[in-house]
Amino acid sequence: MKHQQYETWILLGTELDLEQHRELQVHLKQCSQCQSLYQATHQIAHLFKTSPVPEPSPGFSTRCMTRIEKVETRKKPVYFRNNSQCYFSSNPAAALKRWLTNQGRHGTISAINAGNDYFSR
């Protein structure tokens, strides 16, 4: 078998049957390059498996839920009800402007004119 095939077995961590395992061991005795690769992959796997598992600091879920609440509050739409229409937007300023504009158009509340009067005083 070619050297490359042994490398593939080692690097992919392929599950080998008994015969393949014996074959690999024979090759490792003859090939220092594969032996060194085999040792390195096993040492890395051992390092990874025996390393401490990172854990979040206490109170993670509370902090996370607080952040979710904040995001939800920020995204909550603002409603302005008219007799026949409902204005909603994630941008309250734009929604208010639309509502005021429409109120002025229908003449139910002359909010825009009132605003103009206020500023022209």
Add this chain to the structure above:
Amino acid sequence: MCNTEQQWIAAAKTGDKDAFAKLVEKYQRPVYSVCYRMLGTPTAAEDAAQEAFIRAYQALDQYDISRSFATWVLSIASNYSIDQLRKKKVTILSMDNEKHAWLAPPDPGPSPEKAALQREKLGQIQSLLTDLNEVDRAAIILQYWHDYSYEEIADTLDLSSSAVKSRLFRARRLMAEKWQKMQLPSTAPVNSTAKRIAHETSTI
């Protein structure tokens, strides 16, 4: 997935935040762990893990209940971390104190020697992972620390199984080469660090 968990998910889908909090409580460790291994600092990991849960909460109506919730939320965390690395918003190599802050709990913690060894190990791990590209790193993390199969990694990272195989092959080769280089000069400093810390603490 247990029945209780399915009930939490169903309740969370209707907007029950307490139910979602239970899911956060259950999966905070694996999600944080993936983010930490990907990004390398507790601060970045905390932020990314929270962001992953926020995204999961917002996308709950798209969650397919037949799929594992763990795989789904880890997929969100992995992909968010990959994006963060791509944006280069995260500095991988931070100050050591910040990097391993979670290893120093206020309660009786590990002995100084053990803590030094743990730091040494984490330093070596981050050093090995840093050279991998973002997707390869995620694949390695999911395989080694979460025991994911090729298919599960493919599902999580939206790749084909053969792409996962070739990425893992490449990543393991890179890590093995780096490990071989690290072994020659690092043997002395590892021992000297442990000895120095042991000596310093014995003289206090």
